[in-house]
Amino acid sequence: MARYQAILAYDGTGFAGSQRQANKRTVQGEFEAALRRLGWDGRSILLAGRTDTGVHASGQVAAFDLEWRHSPQALAKALNAALPPDLAVRDLWVARQDFHPRFDALSRTYRYRLFCAEVRDPLRERYAWRLWPQLDGKILPALASLWIGTHDFAAFGSPTRPGSGTVRTVLQACWQQEGETWVFEVQADAFLYRMVRRLVYVQAAVAQGRLSAEVIARALQEPAAASSRTGLLPAGLAPACGLTLVQVTYPAEDCNS
Amino acid sequence: MARYQAILAYDGTGFAGSQRQANKRTVQGEFEAALRRLGWDGRSILLAGRTDTGVHASGQVAAFDLEWRHSPQALAKALNAALPPDLAVRDLWVARQDFHPRFDALSRTYRYRLFCAEVRDPLRERYAWRLWPQLDGKILPALASLWIGTHDFAAFGSPTRPGSGTVRTVLQACWQQEGETWVFEVQADAFLYRMVRRLVYVQAAVAQGRLSAEVIARALQEPAAASSRTGLLPAGLAPACGLTLVQVTYPAEDCNS
Numbered sequence: 001m002a003r004y005q006a007i008l009a010y011d012g013t014g015f016a017g018s019q020r021q022a023n024k025r026t027v028q029g030e031f032e033a034a035l036r037r038l039g040w041d042g043r044s045i046l047l048a049g050r051t052d053t054g055v056h057a058s059g060q061v062a063a064f065d066l067e068w069r070h071s072p073q074a075l076a077k078a079l080n081a082a083l084p085p086d087l088a089v090r091d092l093w094v095a096r097q098d099f100h101p102r103f104d105a106l107s108r109t110y111r112y113r114l115f116c117a118e119v120r121d122p123l124r125e126r127y128a129w130r131l132w133p134q135l136d137g138k139i140l141p142a143l144a145s146l147w148i149g150t151h152d153f154a155a156f157g158s159p160t161r162p163g164s165g166t167v168r169t170v171l172q173a174c175w176q177q178e179g180e181t182w183v184f185e186v187q188a189d190a191f192l193y194r195m196v197r198r199l200v201y202v203q204a205a206v207a208q209g210r211l212s213a214e215v216i217a218r219a220l221q222e223p224a225a226a227s228s229r230t231g232l233l234p235a236g237l238a239p240a241c242g243l244t245l246v247q248v249t250y251p252a253e254d255c256n257s
Numbered sequence: 258m259a260r261y262q263a264i265l266a267y268d269g270t271g272f273a274g275s276q277r278q279a280n281k282r283t284v285q286g287e288f289e290a291a292l293r294r295l296g297w298d299g300r301s302i303l304l305a306g307r308t309d310t311g312v313h314a315s316g317q318v319a320a321f322d323l324e325w326r327h328s329p330q331a332l333a334k335a336l337n338a339a340l341p342p343d344l345a346v347r348d349l350w351v352a353r354q355d356f357h358p359r360f361d362a363l364s365r366t367y368r369y370r371l372f373c374a375e376v377r378d379p380l381r382e383r384y385a386w387r388l389w390p391q392l393d394g395k396i397l398p399a400l401a402s403l404w405i406g407t408h409d410f411a412a413f414g415s416p417t418r419p420g421s422g423t424v425r426t427v428l429q430a431c432w433q434q435e436g437e438t439w440v441f442e443v444q445a446d447a448f449l450y451r452m453v454r455r456l457v458y459v460q461a462a463v464a465q466g467r468l469s470a471e472v473i474a475r476a477l478q479e480p481a482a483a484s485s486r487t488g489l490l491p492a493g494l495a496p497a498c499g500l501t502l503v504q505v506t507y508p509a510e511d512c513n514s
Contacts, residue, residue, distance in 0.1 A: 009378060009379050009380055010379050010380075011379040011380055011383070056380055058378075058380055076376070080376065080377055085377070085379065085382070086379045087379060088376060088377040088378065088379050089376070090376055090378070091376075119333070119337065119345065119346070119347055119348075120337055120342070120345040121266060121315075121345065121347070122266050122267050122268040122342065122343045122344060122345050123266055123267075123268055123313055123315055123384070123501070125342070126268070126383070127380070244380070
């Protein structure tokens with residue numbers, strides 16, 4: 001019996017999120033079903049991050065224990081043959097026996113894609129948020145830099161567990177333009193519930209001229225005064241379709257060599 | 258009653274092609290259903306190009322006659338509200354009364370996307386062909402130039418009507434690299450049935466070292482001797498998911514000013 005670490009990619013459109021739920025199609029549920037076809041009889045796999053309904057991943061990390069006589073490469077192939085088309089193992093290797101993808105993670109990186117267009121675009125809206133009216137992209141890089149550092153993000157998400165803290169450290173945040181698309185990439189030690197979609201939503205509000213950038217700065221300094229309940233920040237979330245979990249980092253000994 | 262010209266975009270994954278068919282979900286069927294909700298009682302809309310099951314479009318052209326009292330902009334909005342998420346009107350204007358999107362077209366442009374990866378990638382395979390083993394991308398630009406000009410393409414597709422000719426004029430053909438993705442763009446006066454997917458398939462075979470480039474040149478010079486039935490060219494088609502109809506061109510008087 002060895003512990004395996006796997007990098008998962010999925011198109012989140014057809015999943016009710018990553019975590020197993022009764023009577024819903026989830027990433028965990030589909031992955032465990034595929035594992036069972038290879039003889040797995042565990043109770044539950046471990047996942048690095050919880051992704052919501054409709055959120056995609058190119059670098060979700062899973063761990064599980066399995067009795068397997070062949071190579072990790074053969075295991076990855078066998079899993080990919082058993083998994084549905086919208087979920088795949090991108091890489092897989094033997095991990096430390098006590099490796100835990102969530103507790104051992106040093107950081108998570110998410111990417112959010114949006115584009116400005118007045119008219120619907122069926123070929124882009126599966127993986128990006130269509131936004132209108134036009135936003136002032138020039139202001140976005142300055143907004144991204146506001147998030148970097150250790151802040152109380154209480155105004156930008158909910159604790160992942162009732163009563164747990166709302167202080168997080170954002171290691172990197174930037175906006176990049178790819179043609180007509182704007183891509184927000186943000187790396188943090190961990191995120192609050194729905195935090196990335198909230199960060200994108202308020203930045204878009206500023207770039208559309210509906211909110212002042214000073215309000216964001218103040219919401220980071222005085223989170224209690226600035227939460228959306230008080231009306232200082234507009235309530236709202238960028239839609240799930242634009243969001244992708246792209247990477248989870250670990251200490252060097254837990255990476256594939 | 259005026260004739261309208263519309264630019265349609267669709268994600269082809271959920272359509273059994275563009276042309277109306279009994280008991281199947283098609284682009285024409287969905288578009289006519291939306292038009293009927295706006296009072297249209299015509300027999301059939303006109304489409305510029307026939308796209309197969311699973312083929313996408315960002316620039317399909319439709320024409321139809323409608324009694325409409327408001328602006329073309331308002332008609333586009335009303336249609337987009339009535340159309341399903343995977344089909345949209347990107348632009349719309351009043352056309353000549355006898356405008357015909359197929360007969361009046363000067364050229365069609367298709368784009369085909371492929372990428373090389375050994376492992377499945379759920380976030381890319383909806384709009385691109387995943388190919389393995391690795392192909393030699395350096396040879397692709399030279400292959401593209403072989404298609405340019407007027408040739409008998411009998412070895413690379415079937416006549417669109419029984420007994421009609423197989424000579425077509427390719428105006429432009431090129432491969433461009435976008436990161437790990439290769440994009441083939443080809444413009445011709447018209448195409449044979451499945452011609453673009455066949456061109457991509459044989460070029461990929463050469464770039465994977467399974468076919469000699471000379472065979473392509475010979476198949477263009479002696480189409481009868483080189484058809485796939487004789488075994489000179491490998492049978493096969495690149496999958497529909499990688500293909501998008503991107504543009505149909507018309508004389509200047511039929512373009513939106």
